[in-house]
Amino acid sequence: MKKMTTLPEIKPEAFRNARESLGMNVKELAVKACLSVRQIEQIENGGQASYYNPQIKLTAARKVASLLGMKENDAFDFGIDTPTKEVSIEAALNKPVPVATATSKPVTQIIAEESFELESLGSSGPLGKPKQPSQKQLLIWLGLIVATVFALMNLRPLFFGNKPEETQVAKEEITAPASSVPEPVAETATTAANTEAPASLVSGVNAAATATAPAPALSPISTASAETTGNCPAESQSPVSYTPENPRKTGEKVYFQAKAKQVVCVVDATGKRQVKTLEPGVGISFYGQPPFKVLTEGLAQGDIYFQGYKVKLSDLEAKTLVLKPAEIQASN
Incomplete structure (x- = not known):
């Protein structure tokens, strides 16, 4: 051994x-x-x-x-x-x-x-020395971080969705003031339009309308409640005529504020027709060349302003109104 x-x-x-x-x-x-x-x-x-x-x-x-x-x-x-x-x-x-x-x-x-x-x-190796992570682990963690970021970006519309209704209203409020300004009408054109009004009010159909702010003492315009329609109320056989006595503004605009829901149609001297469906309390301006013919379901169901004055109706049962402009007198 x-x-x-x-x-x-x-x-x-x-x-x-x-x-x-x-x-x-x-x-x-x-x-x-x-x-x-x-x-x-x-x-x-x-x-x-x-x-x-x-x-x-x-x-x-x-x-x-x-x-x-x-x-x-x-x-x-x-x-x-x-x-x-x-x-x-x-x-x-x-x-x-x-x-x-x-x-x-x-x-x-x-x-x-x-x-x-x-x-x-x-x-x-020596005790106490931390083990370094491998390259494979680093790549795995990097991939997880990138995937998380992309997932949050894709899910963002679910938690922070846009409000299309508010965006649409804001867009309407911004684009509403951009209405076309009517060209000034010479005195000679106004005089000629007064003589040819009966023939020109019947011809031409144009459904273009824009909403603008009313006079200071009136309720604001609501674009959401003023709808454009193609049907115009029937014209009365005996329309009411109105001409301001002392106009303060030019006659290129007619303002109508509805007291009840109704369809309002305004035809200017060139035959341009503007049709709007108004809710109660909603007002809108109609632009064109005077004289104007206002076709409604009842003139007493709304307030009409022309050349800076409120129109006073002689017949409350009438449904058609002819607005003839008057010349603005120069102040001495």
């Missing part, structure tokens, strides 16, 4: 003095030796908890001693017996393997365990 040799003892003080003489700290030595800081500290203070067995600790200590440039006699205490020569791994592999007994392990098994322990220690 082969006699088991006694392992030499490690001199902790010698290892510590050798490291300090080279100006290295424990962490730097651990990195060079591919060991943990805890294992280096146990070599220098005699601990054993970080090693699987004394043989592995002795192998690690020899590696550290070689890095520090120490001799074996300075690093290890071989006791009274003659120091045994270190058997290399290659020599141990070349020798015949003894038969394993119940109390000893084969040399190849011991060498394999030592190699595995050293490789595991070297791959793990």
